[in-house]
Amino acid sequence: DSPSLLFLFKHTFVHILLMITSLTISTQYAIGCYTSIFSFGDSLADTGNLLHFSHSAQPQLPHFGLPPYGETYFHRPTGRCSDGRLITDFIAQYLGLPFVSPYFGGSNGSQAADYGGGVNFAVVGATALDDAFFEQRGIHNPYTNISLGTQLSWFKDMLPSLCLTTSSNCNTLLQSSLVLMGEIGGNDYNHAFLTGRSMEEIQSFVPPVINAIASAINELIKLGAVKLMVPGNLPIGCSVAYLTYFESSNKEDYDPTTGCLVWLNKFAEYHNDQLQIKLNRIRELHPHATIIYADYYNAAMRLYRSPSKFGFTRGALTACCGEGGLYNFNSSVQCGYPPSSACDDPSLYVNWDGLHLTEAAYRWISKGLLEGPYTIPRINTSCVAVAVNAKYSMTT
Numbered sequence: 001d002s003p004s005l006l007f008l009f010k011h012t013f014v015h016i017l018l019m020i021t022s023l024t025i026s027t028q029y030a031i032g033c034y035t036s037i038f039s040f041g042d043s044l045a046d047t048g049n050l051l052h053f054s055h056s057a058q059p060q061l062p063h064f065g066l067p068p069y070g071e072t073y074f075h076r077p078t079g080r081c082s083d084g085r086l087i088t089d090f091i092a093q094y095l096g097l098p099f100v101s102p103y104f105g106g107s108n109g110s111q112a113a114d115y116g117g118g119v120n121f122a123v124v125g126a127t128a129l130d131d132a133f134f135e136q137r138g139i140h141n142p143y144t145n146i147s148l149g150t151q152l153s154w155f156k157d158m159l160p161s162l163c164l165t166t167s168s169n170c171n172t173l174l175q176s177s178l179v180l181m182g183e184i185g186g187n188d189y190n191h192a193f194l195t196g197r198s199m200e201e202i203q204s205f206v207p208p209v210i211n212a213i214a215s216a217i218n219e220l221i222k223l224g225a226v227k228l229m230v231p232g233n234l235p236i237g238c239s240v241a242y243l244t245y246f247e248s249s250n251k252e253d254y255d256p257t258t259g260c261l262v263w264l265n266k267f268a269e270y271h272n273d274q275l276q277i278k279l280n281r282i283r284e285l286h287p288h289a290t291i292i293y294a295d296y297y298n299a300a301m302r303l304y305r306s307p308s309k310f311g312f313t314r315g316a317l318t319a320c321c322g323e324g325g326l327y328n329f330n331s332s333v334q335c336g337y338p339p340s341s342a343c344d345d346p347s348l349y350v351n352w353d354g355l356h357l358t359e360a361a362y363r364w365i366s367k368g369l370l371e372g373p374y375t376i377p378r379i380n381t382s383c384v385a386v387a388v389n390a391k392y393s394m395t396t
Contacts, residue, residue, distance in 0.1 A: 034227070036118035036173070037092055037100045039180040040151045040216070042187050043081040043356060044234075045088045045122035048102035050144060051079030063336035064124065064353075068321060072346055072359050077336075081124060083320070083346040084359030087296075088180060090366035091229075092117065095178070103154055115162060118177060121151035128185045128212040129205075137201075139191050148184050148216050159223065174224035181217060183231040183296060185209045185271065190236075194245055199267070206274055214278045221286050229375070230279060231294040232272035237264030238304045240319045240327040241354040247326065258304040259317050272297055276376075293376045299368035303350050303361055310364050314343070316350040320358060329354035 039045050043064075051065045061077075063069075069077040073084035079102065080086055089099050098117035125143025127134070130150075134141060163170035188209045192202045217228060236242050238260035246261055248254070255262050272295075279291050307316040314320075321335035321342040322328040333340050335353035343349060347360040357365075368374040 033176075034095050034097065034178040035176040036115075037088070037095070037097060037120075037178050037180060038118050038155065038225075039088050039100050039120040039122050040148060040155075041088075041122035041180070041182040041184045042126045043122075043124040044183045044186070044231075045086060045120065045180065046079060046081065046102070046124045046126075047086065047088060047100060047120045047122070048079030049104045049120065049122065050124040051077070052102060052104040062124075063334040066336035068342040069336060071342070079124075081356040082352050082359055082362065083342075085362060086359075087231075087362050087366050087369070088120065088122070090363060091178075091180065091370065094366070094370050103158070115158075119155070119158065119162075121154050123151065125187055126151065126184065127188045127191075128209045129188055133208070134188075134191065137192075139195060139197070141187070141191055143187075148212055152216050152219060155220075156223070171224045175226050177225065177227070179220055179225045179228040181213065181220075181228055181230045183233065184213060185275075186233050186236070189267070189271070193236075193242070193264075199263075203267070203270070206271055209271070210274050210278050213275065214282060217279075217282055217291070218285070221282075221289050226289045227292075228289065229292040229294050229379070230275070231296045232275055233268045234296050234300050235260060235265045235304065236268050237261035237266075238300070238317065239264075239355065240317060240322075240329045240351045241331070243317060244325060244327050244329045244331070244354070258301075260304060268297060290377070292379055294369050295374040295376065296365060296369075299365045299372070299374040300357075300361070302368065303364055307350060311360065312348060312350050314348040318349065319351045319354045320346045320349040321353045327351075327354070 039047075051062065054062050054065070064081045065077050065079060067077060068083060070080060071083050074080075080089075085093075092099055100118045100120040101115055102120050123144055123146045125141055126146045126148065127141065128148045130147045131141065131145040159170060163173055188205055189202055192205065213230070217230065220228065237255075238258060242261060242264055243259075246264070248261070253261055253263065255265070276293055279293055283289075283291050303310050303312060304316045307313075317327055319328040319335075321340060323330045323333040323340040330340075331354075335342070346352065346358045349358050350361045352358045352361075370379060
């Protein structure tokens with residue numbers, strides 16, 4: 001059932017306060033250029049980790065390890081849950097850095113040998129909370145039991161090898177690196193929503209999810225990180241998978257402008273508001289660190305409000321790769337497995353496979369973050385590397 005009006009609007013006052021705070025912070029700029037990226041998160045950021053160690057553990061490739069995944073840019077599946085590049089990739093290119101290597105990018109799922117441009121620890125299906133939290137509540141993650149805590153442990157395990165064993169080298173490395181903390185947290189809610197849990201129960205997950213993200217941020221700052229970008233959640237009410245699962249005969253459940261489910265987007269906004277409140281507290285605790293909030297939600301909502309303006313002439317609410325139904329999504333026929341099929345031109349679609357977006361959509365979101373108003377504070381654009389690479393990375 002749709003949630004009560006009390007839930008839908010109880011965070012409105014908080015939202016207004018955050019907007020006022022954001023106006024103050026957004027006049028500042030994130031300081032400094034970056035020599036490497038360390039990325040944490042889930043399928044919005046994974047550049048190959050789950051594919052590499054899934055392939056070493058089982059004979060059948062996961063669906064995102066098969067064509068048509070990767071067809072647009074890499075011309076082969078890479079483990080990215082899209083037809084091409086992700087936001088992580090666009091940020092790396094914008095900063096003049098190589099694509100961030102997956103931690104398990106070596107042969108047979110081993111650790112990669114070259115981390116010149118940083119390391120990506122993100123894993124498809126990863127959650128902010130540990131698996132035990134969900135097991136206690138009877139919620140099963142079909143992809144992985146890897147959490148943000150697991151990824152942080154990997155980072156700490158490999159940090160000495162990156163720093164040439166001296167703490168001063170570690171400080172130098174981390175002070176010149178950008179940490180991408182997510183997106184993470186979406187799967188903590190996804191598995192609960194898609195197995196029919198109540199809004200009240202799922203809403204109770206938000207504080208521990210936010211605390212898990214905050215704990216990881218604090219730990220990374222203690223280790224020496226000083227520049228971190230922390231994304232909020234995307235508008236899940238516009239997700240083709242959610243629109244299919246929660247199809248409603250009640251017109252009031254839908255935003256008349258976008259066709260998205262209002263109550264689910266309100267939930268995403270609630271998570272994002274709580275995250276920003278926590279980030280403000282962390283900024284107070286660590287004034288020497290720059291913590292950038294990446295507003296994925298509003299950067300993406302532009303595409304849903306005016307898809308044709310951004311070149312998405314086939315609309316924002318139909319999956320490019322899928323198998324039938326109102327939104328071309330069928331949970332039992334995943335993209336990559338027959339009889340699913342892909343559209344001829346993914347650049348005309350916002351949605352790729354029901355749960356993830358196309359490279360074209362991620363490009364526009366990245367452009368909004370890097371060149372537009374969707375980071376708080378604004379990410380610095382004075383670096384030479386940025387000036388040289390901005391045009392290339394946003395248009396190719």
